[in-house]
Amino acid sequence: MPCRGRETELAEHLEGVANPEFAAHLAQCPDCQALLGMWQRMGGWADEAPDAGLAVRFRQRLNNETKPMGRGWMRWAGVAAAIVVSFFAGRTTTDVSDLRQEVRGLREVVALALLEQQSASERLRGIRYSAALEKPDEEVIAALTRTLRTDSSVDVRLAAADALRRYARTETVKQAARELLTENESPMVQVAGIDLLLAARERGRVEQMRTNLNLDENVRKYLERALQQENWE
């Protein structure tokens, strides 16, 4: 029985769309019946419920991660407060929309300040903070990019790569991502570069890497799988 062109009708049938013409075909088509049978058989895999403790563990972690008064927060609040003072110093008049603009700007100043901190964990905090900005301006993106390229800690660089994924199509970010591949980088950083370039839709540049004979074996494997996976994403 020719089922060519019936794909859509069968799929719609599964979703419950009534179609007498297809129903008539189905009644006398073993192929379509077999597909329908497979669909019904899938229903035999019963639903499982997660562990009851999962909700409890989730709330504990949620409390920990959103606790407002950790020690780190206090230090951070100090930085922020200092910046607030300097930011508003000398202002006499503001209307609400100005203020809103300035608060937005202020957040960016805080992000920039954190990215310049001595400790890697503070810089990580700065990255998280930058990533949470609604619309970071070019300066924040540039600072993140600089962190990605030059930070002394690989962890911080990887976090910066993650935060920059949203802006992967920005020219400066693309440029930095390309450098991660060409320079003498650790394999983890090269992998971050691959992910960034794929996020930037720079598939060609990633494919080019294949020709590099000095490429780390693990990076090469990652590269092949990532390109393959990209085909179905």
Add this chain to the structure above:
Amino acid sequence: MTDEELMTAVQRGDTRRLGVLFDRHHTALFRYFLRLGGSRSLSEDLTQEVFFRMLRAGETWRADSRFVNWMYRIARNVFIDYQRKQRWETEMAPEFDVPAPQGNGYEQEQEWELVRQALAQLPPDKRELLVLSRYQGMKYEQIGELLGVETGTIKVRVFRALQQLRGIYEGLTGGQHALSRTGN
């Protein structure tokens, strides 16, 4: 409160509301990861990860979008990232910790167990499509929105995925018959 209202409150800093969203959706997400091939413990971890990512990526939430779609978008990314990490750490080892099919005991093998095995053998994109449409109760239109593909294309792809699943399944049950014949 609707999901959308809750998420908007979370975005504005009322993070406790995330607990309500978790209560509403964690079971569906758990099943999603489970059916994509995760073990129970992995599926629980990934489920939690989705919600913490919402907390971190709250800025990508738009109050006028559908929460469930946004949630599945994050869930997909969590799963893809997991696979990448896994791929990195174990190189070319199998992607999931699903127990391997047993060599004997076909008699007790339940039909659903064969369905599970057949699904696990589908290419990931097809498996995902069937999981979303068959088990997560998503409409083709919604899936199309999630994957950025036309609804019509989704329908054709569902058909083909089902066709391939049927082929794999029949291969598995064919093996079962062959086995019982040799047993005779």
